[in-house]
Amino acid sequence: MLQLAFVGLVLMVILLFVATWSSRKAVQRMKRSQQQQAAFEQTLIEQVRQRINKPQSLQLLPQTAEQHVLCSTLDLLIEELPKQKHIDKLTGLINRAGLKQALHLHQPLHQGTLVLVDLYRFRQINDLFGFTFGDRVLQAFGKRVKNLPSSPTVVARMEGDEFLFYFESPLAKEALDDIQTFLLKSLLIDNTQINLTLQLGLLDLSLHHGSTSMVLKRLDLARIKAKSCKPNALGSLVAHYQKGEDQIQLREHSLVSHLPKALEAGQLSVLFQPKINLHNMQLAQAEALIRWQHPEYGEVSPAEFIPLVEGAGIIDIVSMWVFEEVLQQQAAWLAAGFELAVAINFSAKDISNTKFIDQVLAKLNAAPVANRLVVIEITESALMDDFESVIQGIEKLRVHGVNIAIDDFGTGHSSLAYLKHLPVDEIKIDKAFVDGLLDDAHAAEIMQTSIRLASNLGFKVTVEGVEEQPIADALISMGADMLQGDLYGIPQSGEQIQQFILSGQSGAQ
Structure with a gap:
């Protein structure tokens, strides 16, 4: 009974710690999902219970039951909380920080294809229906990309309405068409049908390899270029990165930034x-x-x-x-x-x-x-x-x-x-x-x-x-x-x- 009492006490401490940690992050992430936060807390509690209930742990460590519960809890918090920095709370996908870590594991990035997807004119959805509705659209889209055809090695939500896919193998046109067709299916949110338009930037790593930061920069250039492209047969705006476009962007940025002084x-x-x-x-x-x-x-x-x-x-x-x-x-x-x-x-x-x-x-x-x-x-x-x-x-x-x-x-x-x-x-x-x-x-x-x-x-x-x-x-x-x-x-x-x-x-x- 004493052990169970201490378990309950420590679990309350966990929830208090998590709530405090969450409130600090809430200042930076005002639109955080309460549902996902509750799921995170429940998972954390369940994992603590599993660790406490392992008999071998109590036998191997010269601790009281109370000390074991506390040490297990702190150990788990130390392990789990840093991981949360790499997870997008809205969609459950890895975020930009997690993406860089994931791509680092695949260095050197000499093969495969990177695809950056932007929900074209997504701002209009926020303006028309509100930010909460917009978040639900992003959640639904995030759930959809987890089941993407061609099985990308890495799927991440970069920020806002941008999602990135990394394929270890070259992406054929047919596969790209399948991906677009899959993602372009209408979403039904609160009985409202949402039709999406995709803006895609692509980077062939076999032709344009480099460091993680370099390939991501080039990929974003392709995404920006796609905005001025005509829609393809599927209605998407698609552009591939071409050699030298980063130098062109540097020149363009220089011209615009220096014009007032000029x-x-x-x-x-x-x-x-x-x-x-x-x-x-x-x-x-x-x-x-x-x-x-x-x-x-x-x-x-x-x-x-x-x-x-x-x-x-x-x-x-x-x-x-x-x-x-x-x-x-x-x-x-x-x-x-x-x-x-x-x-x-x-x-x-x-x-x-x-x-x-x-x-x-x-x-x-x-x-x-x-x-x-x-x-x-x-x-x-x-x-x-x-x-x-x-x-x-x-x-x-x-x-x-x-x-x-x-x-x-x-x-x-x-x-x-x-x-x-x-x-x-x-x-x-x-x-x-x-x-x-x-x-x-x-x-x-x-x-x-x-x-x-x-x-x-x-x-x-x-x-x-x-x-x-x-x-x-x-x-x-x-x-x-x-x-x-x-x-x-x-x-x-x-x-x-x-x-x-x-x-x-x-x-x-």
Whole structure:
């Protein structure tokens, strides 16, 4: 009886210890599962009972029963509690720390395949149903991955909605398809059907082996790349790591992180490419084009760094800087005795941002430049991606007399129904439709139809990418309003534009 009493007392001590340990961890893990905590406590108690009930233990150790119970308990706690650091409490899978330990046992990692699975747009589930519901989705998904086809050697929950699988053998396409099909099955949570989309990054260790930290970093690069991929036949976004992508990421990270300082250091500049009015062959407008002369990388194309700053969420900083530079240059031209309209490229995020548009209008009102001399360009594809929000921003700008142009027209798949309702002033036909214009009757017919359609809807038509006189002549005969391209002038500084105009070689509309 005395032994049983001490057993009960020690078990209470265990629960108190576990509860105290748990409360400390709860500060860091606010969404911990009470069910799993209870299961852990019950398992711990059961294992203590088993140790106490081993007769050989009492015979081998010169201890009282009470001392034996206490020593067994402490011994078990010392063994078990560190293991819990490697277990994800929500799913019961090993966590990132446990994964590194598991992969270390398979060093060197020269064979097999690593797969990193991200539940694409999982945040929407949390936003729609709440975090508790989201945790239940993760628990159900974690239970499913334990029964994954092809039997991965290691299955882990990395963090959030990311899960990792390690296969010791190469993963064939058929096996990968089976895995996706298995994981894409709908989940039923509280009578709510949840359909998942997978974002997968893959790493072939036979081609890209290395340390644990290195292969995990490369695997994450593949996962990030998958986000910009088109869905495959199963609806998943899948990307494989390719050699050299880690160096590309270092360059991209360097460009994004140094851009704000580059603006302050004067590494970026704005050039202006002429747009010629075909009705009088005079300079009608100029397009503002940003350039970056990097001290380490040399000239960095805007085609490279603009998408990066958009992805980093700082495109508004760049757009506003260009806008301010343009207003300053236009003010200088006015002081020199002439005015010139300038087209400035804004992203869909810029135009759909009410605060950004308000700042643009405030700066424009404070400048000596007439609102009609500002043309805001937005690409057709960006417009179609967020039509309603962008249209609101466009309408606000037009109310204040700012002109709007659709850039790269013909590449964004807008329908005629959308086109006739666009509150814009100008359509810029993409260079892709200029190539082959003289040799391809089909291309010529598309160009002619596009110009006629836009003109009938009341839009001015600019064709960009014009580099040869025969092409210019053809476009003039088709009824285009303005042409832009190296034939009429390469991008140049504001001072060069001023010299060109004041020399009497051109006039301004």
